[in-house]
Amino acid sequence: MAELQALAHAVRSGATSALHVADQALERAAERRALNAFDQLDDALVRAQAAAIDERVSRGEDPGPLAGVPVALKANMVTPDLPTTCSSRILQGYEGFYDATVAARLRAAGAILFGKTAMDEFAMGSSGEHASGGPALHPTDPTRVPGGSSSGSASAVGAGIVPAALGSDTGGSIRLPAAFCGVVGFKPTYGRVSRRGLVAFASSFDQIGPLTRSLEDAALIYEVIAGRDPLDATTVSLPVTSALQALDGASPRGLRVGVDASLLGEGLQPEIRTSLERAAHQLGTSGAEIVPISLKMARYAVATYYVLTSAEASSNLSRFDGVHFGVRAAGAEGLEQVYTRSRTLGFGPEVRRRILLGTFVLSAGSYDAYYAHAQKVRTLFCREFEQVFQACDVVLLPTTPTTAFRLGNQVRDPLAMYLQDAYTIPASLAGLPALSMPLGVDEAGLPIGAQLLAAPFAETTLFRAAGALRSALAGAGGLP
Amino acid sequence: MSAYEAVIGLEVHAQLKTQAKMFSDAPVGFGAAPNSLVHEVCAGHPGSLPTVNGQAVRLAIRAGLALSCALQRVSVFSRKHYFYPDLPKGYQISQYDMPICWGGVVAYELDGEPRACDLTRIHLEEDSGKSAHTGEESTSHIDLNRAGTPLIEIVSEPSLRSPEEAAAYFKALHQLLVCVGVTEGVLAEGHMRCDANVSVRPVGQEAFGTKVEIKNLNSFKFLKDALAFEIRRQTACAQAGEVIEQETRLWDDTTKQTFVLRKKEGAADYRYFPEPDLPPLVLDDAWIEAERAALPELPHETRARLQSAYALSPYDAAVLTANEGFVPRLDHAVAMGANPKAIVNWLTGPIAGAANAGEVALCGDAALSFEGAQGARVPLGALVDLQQLVDQGRLSHNLARQVWAKMLETGDGAAQVMEREGLEQVADTGALARLVDEVIAANPNQVAAYRKGKTALMGFFLGQVMKASQGKADPKQLQPLLEAALSAEPH
Numbered sequence: 001m002a003e004l005q006a007l008a009h010a011v012r013s014g015a016t017s018a019l020h021v022a023d024q025a026l027e028r029a030a031e032r033r034a035l036n037a038f039d040q041l042d043d044a045l046v047r048a049q050a051a052a053i054d055e056r057v058s059r060g061e062d063p064g065p066l067a068g069v070p071v072a073l074k075a076n077m078v079t080p081d082l083p084t085t086c087s088s089r090i091l092q093g094y095e096g097f098y099d100a101t102v103a104a105r106l107r108a109a110g111a112i113l114f115g116k117t118a119m120d121e122f123a124m125g126s127s128g129e130h131a132s133g134g135p136a137l138h139p140t141d142p143t144r145v146p147g148g149s150s151s152g153s154a155s156a157v158g159a160g161i162v163p164a165a166l167g168s169d170t171g172g173s174i175r176l177p178a179a180f181c182g183v184v185g186f187k188p189t190y191g192r193v194s195r196r197g198l199v200a201f202a203s204s205f206d207q208i209g210p211l212t213r214s215l216e217d218a219a220l221i222y223e224v225i226a227g228r229d230p231l232d233a234t235t236v237s238l239p240v241t242s243a244l245q246a247l248d249g250a251s252p253r254g255l256r257v258g259v260d261a262s263l264l265g266e267g268l269q270p271e272i273r274t275s276l277e278r279a280a281h282q283l284g285t286s287g288a289e290i291v292p293i294s295l296k297m298a299r300y301a302v303a304t305y306y307v308l309t310s311a312e313a314s315s316n317l318s319r320f321d322g323v324h325f326g327v328r329a330a331g332a333e334g335l336e337q338v339y340t341r342s343r344t345l346g347f348g349p350e351v352r353r354r355i356l357l358g359t360f361v362l363s364a365g366s367y368d369a370y371y372a373h374a375q376k377v378r379t380l381f382c383r384e385f386e387q388v389f390q391a392c393d394v395v396l397l398p399t400t401p402t403t404a405f406r407l408g409n410q411v412r413d414p415l416a417m418y419l420q421d422a423y424t425i426p427a428s429l430a431g432l433p434a435l436s437m438p439l440g441v442d443e444a445g446l447p448i449g450a451q452l453l454a455a456p457f458a459e460t461t462l463f464r465a466a467g468a469l470r471s472a473l474a475g476a477g478g479l480p
Numbered sequence: 481m482s483a484y485e486a487v488i489g490l491e492v493h494a495q496l497k498t499q500a501k502m503f504s505d506a507p508v509g510f511g512a513a514p515n516s517l518v519h520e521v522c523a524g525h526p527g528s529l530p531t532v533n534g535q536a537v538r539l540a541i542r543a544g545l546a547l548s549c550a551l552q553r554v555s556v557f558s559r560k561h562y563f564y565p566d567l568p569k570g571y572q573i574s575q576y577d578m579p580i581c582w583g584g585v586v587a588y589e590l591d592g593e594p595r596a597c598d599l600t601r602i603h604l605e606e607d608s609g610k611s612a613h614t615g616e617e618s619t620s621h622i623d624l625n626r627a628g629t630p631l632i633e634i635v636s637e638p639s640l641r642s643p644e645e646a647a648a649y650f651k652a653l654h655q656l657l658v659c660v661g662v663t664e665g666v667l668a669e670g671h672m673r674c675d676a677n678v679s680v681r682p683v684g685q686e687a688f689g690t691k692v693e694i695k696n697l698n699s700f701k702f703l704k705d706a707l708a709f710e711i712r713r714q715t716a717c718a719q720a721g722e723v724i725e726q727e728t729r730l731w732d733d734t735t736k737q738t739f740v741l742r743k744k745e746g747a748a749d750y751r752y753f754p755e756p757d758l759p760p761l762v763l764d765d766a767w768i769e770a771e772r773a774a775l776p777e778l779p780h781e782t783r784a785r786l787q788s789a790y791a792l793s794p795y796d797a798a799v800l801t802a803n804e805g806f807v808p809r810l811d812h813a814v815a816m817g818a819n820p821k822a823i824v825n826w827l828t829g830p831i832a833g834a835a836n837a838g839e840v841a842l843c844g845d846a847a848l849s850f851e852g853a854q855g856a857r858v859p860l861g862a863l864v865d866l867q868q869l870v871d872q873g874r875l876s877h878n879l880a881r882q883v884w885a886k887m888l889e890t891g892d893g894a895a896q897v898m899e900r901e902g903l904e905q906v907a908d909t910g911a912l913a914r915l916v917d918e919v920i921a922a923n924p925n926q927v928a929a930y931r932k933g934k935t936a937l938m939g940f941f942l943g944q945v946m947k948a949s950q951g952k953a954d955p956k957q958l959q960p961l962l963e964a965a966l967s968a969e970p971h
Contacts, residue, residue, distance in 0.1 A: 078527040091526070098520060100527060199526040203756035233531050233758050312756055315559055318570020319524045323622075339563055362561075362751035371753060 002216030002244070003163050004069050008110065011068030014057060018068030022050035022112055025070045028161045029115075037136045037146075037156040039075040040082045041115030046070070049112045063110030066224060070114035071106055072156050072165035076123055077208075078197040079103045079113060086199050087131035088121045090346025091326045100197020101232065102166060102208050102225045109224045114162050117152025121348045122317065123173055123201040125149050126420040129411045130350045137407075139181055141446070144404040147177030150211065154181040157211045164212045164221050168198055170205045171305050172399075172424025175436035178211050179399035179449020182438045185211045186218045189456045190431030191236040193222075194229030200316040202309035203234075205428050215437065215466050219243035222459070238457055246460040250467025253287035257465065258392035260295045267419070269402045271442040276398055279439055279450055279469060283396075286472040291392040297384045300377055301425040302418055306354075307361050307374035308429075313351075314358025320346060353414065381429040389455040394465040398423050399436040399449030427453045433462050437469070484680045484718055486711045487688055488646050489600075489638035490703075491675040492653060493631045494663040495607070496539040502606040502630035503530030503573060510669045514623040522606075522628030524568035529757050532557075536630035539662045540580050540604050541763065541771045543632055546660045546778055549584030549602055553763050557604075557755040562748050565622050566609035574633075576752040579603035580761065586636070587780045588652030590645050592794065594780075597649050600635040604761075607631050632662070638677065638688065643707035647700045650674055654700075655779050655802060673698045678707055679724070680714040689714070690724045694731055694738055706731035710738050782807055790820035799828050803835070805842035809860055812848055818864045819871070826863060830881055840888060852888030862887060866894035878951055879903045905954040912945075912958055916965050919944045930966050938962065 010016040026043050056063045073079070076086045078096035085091045103113060120130040128151020129135040136151040138144040139158035146155040150167030153174075157165050158181030167174035169187035178185025186209045193208045200206060210221035223244060228237040259280050264273050284290045322328040322342025329341035347355065361370035388395060400420060410417045427434035432453050439450035450469065454462035501508055504521030520528040544551045558576035584599035609627035613620045634653065640646045654672055658665035665671050674697045679689035694710060697703040710729070717724050726744040731737075777785070779801050786797040786807070800806045806827050813823040831850070834840040843849040847859035866883060869875045875883060875898060886897045898904055919941060920927055930937045941962050946953050 076527075078525075084526065086526075094526070096520075096525060096527060195527075196529050197527040200757075231531060232529050234756075311753060315561060315571055315751070315753070318561060318563070319526070319568060321563060321570060323565045324524065324568045325526060335565065359751065362753055364749045364751075367751075367753075 002214055002220055004066065004212070004217045004220050007069050007163065008065055008067045011053065011110075012057060012062060016068075018050035018053035018057075018112065019047060021068050022046050022070060022114075025114060025162055028159070029156075032139075032159050032161055034142065035137045035139060035155050035159055035161075036134055037117055037152040037159065037161065038072070038115045039085055039087055039118045039131075039133055039152065042082060045081055046112060046114055053110055053112065065109050065220065066106065067110035069111050069164065070162045071111045071221070072114045072153060072162045073100075073103060073116050074150055074153050074165070074167050075116040075119050076168060076199040076201075077103060077116065077166065078199065081113075082116055084116070084199065085132065086122045087119045087133055088346065088348065088351070089132045089327060090320045090342070091199075092132070094326050096197070098197065101194035101229045103197060105225050106166075111224075117150070117156055117165055119151055119153075120149035120173075121351050122199070122313070123149040123168055123170055123206075124313070124350050124354055126172070126176055126417050127151070127405070127407075127411065128155075128177070129407065130348055132348065135407060138404050141404065144406055144446070145180065145409075147180035147400070147404060149173040150177050150185075153211045154178055154183060154185070157181070157183045157213060160213075164210055164217055166208055166221070166225070167211050168201075168206055168208050169424075169428070170201050170207075170309060171428045172421040174209050174211060175399050175424050175434060175449070175451060176420060178436045179438075179447065179451075180404040182441070182447030183211055183213055184215055184218045184435065184437050185209070185449075186222060186435045187427070187433065188222060188226060188459060189433040191234055192226045192240070192433070192457070192459070194225075194227075194232040194235050196229055196231045200312075202312040203316060204312060205305075205309055205431075215247055215463065215470065216244060218435070219247055219463055226459075236457070241460045243459055243463040246463040247467040250464045250471065251287065252283050252468040252472050255283070255288040255394070255465055255468050256291050256392040257283050257288050258291045258293035258388055258395040260293050260298070260395075260397075263295060263298060263397065263423070267401050267422075268398060269442065272398050272401070272403070272448050275439045275448050276396065276450065279473065280396060282472040282475070283469060286468070286475055288468065288472070289392075293388050293391060293395065295384065295388065295395075295426065297377070297381050298422075298426055301381070301429060302422055304374045304377045304381070305421070305425045305429060306357065306418060307370050308378060310354040310358035311362050311371050312358070314355045314362065317347070317351070317355055322346070350414070378429050381426060382431075385426075385430045385432060385453075385455070389458075393454065393458075393461050395453040396469075397451045397453065399451040400424075403442045403444070403446035403448060423451060427451075430456075432456060433459045435462055435466055437466055439473075483683045484715045485683050486641055486643075486707070486714075487638050487679050487681060487691075488640035488642075488707060489677045490636045490640065490646060490650060491677070492634045492636075492650065493607075493673045493675075494543070494634065494657050494665075495671040496536045496630040496632060497661060497664050498533055498535045498539065498630050500533055500535070501628035502533050502536050502604070503628055504528075504533075506628060508629050509625065512625055514621070515625060517625040518627070522568075523624055524570075530573060530755070532758060532761065533630060536604065537580075537761065537763075538767070538771060539630075540602065540632050541768055542660055542775060543634070543657060543662045544581040544584065544602055545768070545772050545775055546656055546662070547581075547584040547586060547599060547602070547634070549581035549599065551763060551768060552578065552580055552582065554578070555580040555604075555761045555763075557758045557761065558752045559755050560750045560752055562750060564608070564611075565620065566611045566624070566627065568609070568624060568627065572606060572608060573755055573758075574605035575603035578760075580763075584634075586649055586653050586656070588648045589798075590648050595645070595648075597639045598637040600637055602632050602634050605631050605633060643704040643711065646676065646707055647704040650703055651700055652779070658804075659779050660776060667699050670698055674703055676703060676707055676710075678710050678714070680711060680718055682718075689718070690726050692724070692726065692738075693728045695728055695741065697731060702731055702733060705733070705736060706738055709736065713738070786810070790814070790824070792820070792824060796824050796828060799832070800824065803827070803832060805844075805848070806832075809842070809848050812860055813864050813867075816861060816864045818867055822867050822870070823863075826867065826884075830884065834888075850888065852891070854889060856888060856891030858887050858891060862893050869894055869898060873954060873956065874898070874904055876905055876951070876955065879905060903952065905952050909957065909961070912949075912953060912961055913965075915945050915948050915953065916958075916961050919948060920965055927966065938966075941966065
């Protein structure tokens with residue numbers, strides 16, 4: 001049984017109390033305070049939620065499938081009870097007044113919302129270092145980054161503070177830190193999970209998903225948060241089929257797994273390559289069919305992604321102007337100064353860089369050459385994947401080109417940082433469901449992630465494949 | 481000096497008649513306390529997302545059908561970016577290269593001649609909030625009540641040639657959109673606002689001159705006056721050989737002048753791109769057909785029908801069509817057997833006057849009632865009865881108006897009022913003859929003059945008998961009696 005299910009079962013049956021579960025998690029958070037995983041954590045608020053769950057249990061009510069389960073949100077998810085800062089100076093102290101749909105659905109399932117985790121400012125970054133409150137640290141090596149932008153979520157789950165956290169994934173921001181921290185990270189298909197209450201980075205890419213320690217836990221959280229939301233026009237009304245059931249007895253037999261050998265070469269850390277090849281081999285010997293594929297568009301992924309997401313970000317972040325929300329620069333004279341000073345002061349360098357880039361690519365004279373062109377390339381990504389998924393059920397890729405790198409290693413080289421997302425961005429461009437799961441460790445003992453991609457809305461296929469990969473690895477003697 | 485002609489195109493913003501805003505369920509209203517009609521979406525709060533108000537789309541479809549536009553089965557919302565405090569998101573959600581309607585036409589009349597102006601497009605968008613700058617203080621106040629209010633923008637081709645023609649176009653468009661229920665059309669509340677693009681060119685020249693945009697003209701008169709001023713200004717510039725600059729101007733109704741708001745070099749790059757939070761707007765055929773079926777008779781169709789069915793003059797047809805509630809009353813009264821011309825006279829005469837003065841209201845009930853100032857209701861059928869009494873010769877027009885006034889006071893029927901008030905016309909020949917004799921006896925000098933050939937005095941005698949009868953003498957019977965009495969030789 002999944003860890004979360006067991007925990008919720010214990011709370012629902014009265015075998016333990018939600019308050020006890022919450023107190024233990026708060027204790028772990030205090031012990032691991034140095035990880036800097038949380039942007040906001042209010043012990044009293046956590047305990048009050050837990051007490052309310054216990055109260056319901058004592059009245060004989062069923063609080064739901066996540067009864068008493070502590071789940072951390074990322075700092076870009078709005079709730080009325082804690083500030084939503086996006087780890088940005090410009091939103092210091094900003095308090096929303098409604099629950100993000102994911103928060104409301106977690107609460108309705110009985111979960112305890114356990115603070116908000118640190119992140120790269122406005123979800124722009126791959127290391128967690130672009131955070132107004134300082135970087136979150138890697139759970140097993142504090143000299144290294146946990147990956148970003150859902151850095152605090154991965155760090156908190158990896159360190160065992162909470163069993164589950166939500167992240168948001170625009171170009172890999174759930175999957176990359178999950179891989180770095182040795183946990184499961186799942187980005188559902190674009191349109192599966194409501195973005196209402198998620199402070200937007202790039203609206204046509206952003207998608208919320210879980211970071212957990214097991215596939216079962218990811219499946220369970222996904223089932224709670226997924227589904228049409230009338231307040232997010234981009235959500236779809238397709239029924240959410242059970243990912244948890246798909247995991248049950250998942251076998252590699254008959255599964256068609258696409259592998260592009262050309263992507264397992266240059267720029268990839270050798271141990272990651274070895275692990276991926278071994279995983280493919282074990283899937284093959286366990287009854288899966290390994291289908292050679294060619295993702296020819298992949299080389300255009302990073303460039304296409306940065307044009308489009310920066311364009312959307314420059315638009316989405318226009319509202320932070322010092323007038324309506326967040327911080328207004330003191331001493332500004334006149335409207336123009338209010339804008340320029342507040343934004344200069346409030347946004348960090350990476351966010352400013354992307355706003356400038358996005359403003360440029362949308363400007364008259366640049367639009368056709370950059371934004372419009374990149375949109376066409378994005379369509380080509382979708383078409384290529386449509387064809388790929390006729391030949392196979394899932395695609396197996398590395399999640400990241402390297403394992404967790406050292407703090408400060410790449411923060412001064414934006415381009416090197418951007419290339420960290422080379423393996424995660426293709427699924428983001430095509431809106432595909434994608435999942436990163438642990439695939440052993442490198443020579444330094446740092447986790448390696450395997451990434452699986454499936455066709456749009458084929459989440460059950462994806463979970464079945466993830467279960468199959470897990471069982472194939474176990475059948476071959478388990479993880480090293 | 482060569483003659484110049486004006487080239488005018490109008491962009492009219494019409495506020496759609498919806499309960500809720502364009503992209504949220506926040507209520508739409510006018511005159512509410514500042515920032516009391518604001519939810520997170522229209523305030524642009526982080527994490528909030530727009531959702532399309534179906535009623536606004538329906539009304540845009542209706543406008544498109546009424547204006548014979550090509551409705552687009554797929555249209556796209558776009559973001560238009562600029563920084564201003566009353567625009568909380570930093571962009572306005574509008575439509576750019578894929579609007580909901582292309583083409584279309586507005587029919588109007590100029591000097592009694594029917595004309596038509598082609599439309600370029602209609603698109604859906606949200607309104608901004610309002611900024612209030614309070615005098616000498618260095619602070620401004622922002623009211624977001626209007627932010628997110630649904631609008632359509634109706635863009636004409638540059639086919640209008642004079643201020644009068646532009647005003648006629650704007651009026652006809654206003655009447656049409658109110659008639660089909662797209663907008664409430666209260667100009668004083670900004671329900672329809674007009675931006676005018678105007679340029680001048682020498683008569684005979686094909687190329688357009690440099691255009692100037694005059695923004696935010698919210699009355700027919702402001703539009704006409706602003707255009708007249710601007711055309712004079714531009715023509716004088718052109719004739720003096722000066723360069724006309726591309727700029728945006730505003731109309732100042734106190735100085736009766738336009739003044740520069742911003743020059744072209746200050747023009748913004750709006751960085752339009754498709755709104756990623758909203759999927760393309762897809763119009764269902766069933767939706768369009770339902771709106772088409774619900775579309776009422778359009779004003780120009782009504783005018784044509786009234787002229788042909790009831791033989792009304794173009795003027796009467798126009799007056800009836802322009803007044804809400806008149807045409808259905810005429811149609812129903814005729815169906816009840818009334819003479820159309822007589823009902824038209826009631827409607828365009830005393831009823832229109834009283835309605836304008838706020839003394840009578842036209843109710844929307846099944847009986848098509850009129851409501852008097854004290855709240856008494858008179859159904860349309862009672863007006864038809866009243867007119868019947870006139871047709872039967874039992875009431876003169878003047879008496880009928882008195883009866884009508886009493887009916888509106890009391891809510892009683894026509895015959896009841898006439899009898900109770902003793903207002904029935906004196907049609908009894910014997911009684912009339914006595915009155916005639918009295919008047920002849922009382923005015924010997926005039927009688928003598930009449931008999932010497934001053935027959936114009938007939939009016940005087942009629943008036944005297946009318947007065948003696950307290951207005952109740954039937955003039956049709958009176959005249960022959962008077963003629964007979966006056967032409968008789970003295971004994």
